[in-house]
Amino acid sequence: MKALLSRLRAHKTEMLTSLRQLVELESPSDNKAALDRLGQHLAVEFEKLGGRIRFHKQTHAGDHLQVDFPGAGKTILILGHMDTVWDVGTLASMPFRVARGRAFGPGSFDMKAGIVQAIYTLRALQEVQGGLPRAITVLLVTDEEIGSHSSRPITEALARKSSAVFVLEPAQGPKGALKTSRKGVSAYQVKVEGREAHSGLDSDKGASAVLELARQVLVIEKFTDRKRGVTVNPGVVRGGTRTNVIAGEAVAEVDARVSRLQDISYLDKKFRSLKPFDERCQVEVSGGIGRPPLERSKKVVELFTLAQRLASELGLTLEEASVGGGSDGNFTAALGIPTLDGLGAVGEGAHARHESVVIGEMPRRAALLARLIESLPASRF
Numbered sequence: 001m002k003a004l005l006s007r008l009r010a011h012k013t014e015m016l017t018s019l020r021q022l023v024e025l026e027s028p029s030d031n032k033a034a035l036d037r038l039g040q041h042l043a044v045e046f047e048k049l050g051g052r053i054r055f056h057k058q059t060h061a062g063d064h065l066q067v068d069f070p071g072a073g074k075t076i077l078i079l080g081h082m083d084t085v086w087d088v089g090t091l092a093s094m095p096f097r098v099a100r101g102r103a104f105g106p107g108s109f110d111m112k113a114g115i116v117q118a119i120y121t122l123r124a125l126q127e128v129q130g131g132l133p134r135a136i137t138v139l140l141v142t143d144e145e146i147g148s149h150s151s152r153p154i155t156e157a158l159a160r161k162s163s164a165v166f167v168l169e170p171a172q173g174p175k176g177a178l179k180t181s182r183k184g185v186s187a188y189q190v191k192v193e194g195r196e197a198h199s200g201l202d203s204d205k206g207a208s209a210v211l212e213l214a215r216q217v218l219v220i221e222k223f224t225d226r227k228r229g230v231t232v233n234p235g236v237v238r239g240g241t242r243t244n245v246i247a248g249e250a251v252a253e254v255d256a257r258v259s260r261l262q263d264i265s266y267l268d269k270k271f272r273s274l275k276p277f278d279e280r281c282q283v284e285v286s287g288g289i290g291r292p293p294l295e296r297s298k299k300v301v302e303l304f305t306l307a308q309r310l311a312s313e314l315g316l317t318l319e320e321a322s323v324g325g326g327s328d329g330n331f332t333a334a335l336g337i338p339t340l341d342g343l344g345a346v347g348e349g350a351h352a353r354h355e356s357v358v359i360g361e362m363p364r365r366a367a368l369l370a371r372l373i374e375s376l377p378a379s380r381f
């Protein structure tokens with residue numbers, strides 16, 4: 001254990017250089033060329049470790065990168081994403097920089113530092129232990145920030161062949177808690193069709209879509225049930241054309257989150273059963289389930305308890321957190337594959353301009369991942 005940590009600490013400067021390279025290869029979710037450049041760069045890094053490279057080619061999205069390390073036992077899947085929420089050119093105003101023990105830059109925290117940690121985790125295991133104790137697959141996708149539509153089937157297929165999934169998403173909060181539960185996220189569009197009319201000449205002939213939608217929003221708002229872990233947010237509404245026209249159309253876009261798998265269909269039914277107050281209006285609901293929740297199952301707790309024990313050997317008090325946002329870990333957990341999330345970097349400001357990583361924690365988090373890989377009991381996982 002000590003050998004792993006001191007080896008990783010010795011690699012700290014190199015880890016920082018690697019992080020800089022990844023951050024400076026900007027990679028927004030919607031830029032295939034940029035994502036593929038980053039993918040090629042990472043493929044070289046993983047090839048140096050003896051990984052077998054496979055790209056899942058995509059027409060529009062960036063190619064997803066799978067790296068296999070053959071070994072004994074059932075496979076451990078290490079999951080991450082290459083895409084960021086930052087456009088190409090962001091570096092001009094938000095360059096990679098180091099200050100006060102932190103590394104800043106677009107995508108540094110979410111989640112390029114996590115990818116760097118994983119690379120050095122594997123390298124440290126090879127250097128210190130002479131090889132990897134288990135078969136390992138690394139999957140780095142290119143569309144996590146926009147819903148993982150093209151990568152989801154790949155993630156799920158690999159998860160089904162794995163006994164545990166470790167997710168390189170950022171740790172939670174300044175103490176770097178792991179994420180043992182995540183909410184499921186759905187997106188609904190509620191569209192109202194009314195009847196347009198002149199607001200002065202024919203006001204009785206019109207049926208206002210805006211008014212109808214306003215009533216619907218009040219109904220939808222009541223779907224929130226905090227005790228149950230259900231929250232809805234009609235975050236966007238639009239409708240109507242002019243003040244002197246009774247609105248013919250109005251739309252609400254609603255974000256809905258649940259803590260438990262079973263509440264997905266409960267909430268879905270509620271949306272599908274919305275009825276117009278004014279019978280001259282039509283209410284149409286589209287959209288639905290995006291990511292199912294990552295539930296804190298017994299196996300998830302078992303993984304976390306193991307991580308907590310290993311962390312304390314590294315001088316780390318590890319806590320667990322429940323978060324509202326989803327990740328690709330939600331897909332693997334929903335399949336019943338034990339999933340531990342938040343094993344990436346410690347830092348702050350995901351999706352914000354002050355996004356940054358605590359450099360000193362990178363070796364220790366990499367050591368934690370290495371110890372988890374080593375210590376996962378083959379009889380249970």
Ligand SMILES: [Zn+2]
Nearest residue numbers: 081110111169
């Ligand atoms: Zn992320």
